[in-house]
Amino acid sequence: MTRQARTSLGAAYDLGYHVVWCPKYRRPVLGGRVKDRLEELIRAEADEHGWEIAVLEVMPDHVRLLVKPTLKNSPSYVADQFRGFTSHHLRAEFAHLRSQLPTPWSRSYCVATAGAVSAETVQRCIETQYERPKGGGRA
Known part of the structure; x- marks a missing residue:
């Protein structure tokens, strides 16, 4: 995947959220037709919001997703x-999920940012900002 900054009015950004969530009780219910349909639904929801799916992996007991949202969408909103x-x-399409689980997803999830630069690089940039020449230097 090549990195490409997106733009909005007054901003350029390259955001990526790594989102992981599991079925309730971490039951392995995400196989077969459920897996295929879940992938379709995730892609449809991303398209509706204008988000790019970089990586999507549905395992029997969890979902891993790397999504590139728009600038205004918080990690919790995306998840x-x-x-x-x-x-x-x-739940509407698969009756066996309604009978096996009170709700398909556990209440918790994990979201991490996946940025173009590491925290160490940002820290070094901030710490050395006065050491660089003005005008021609890169931030």
């Missing part, structure tokens, strides 16, 4: 949108 949308549709 909640995917989880809520897929929960509604999966």
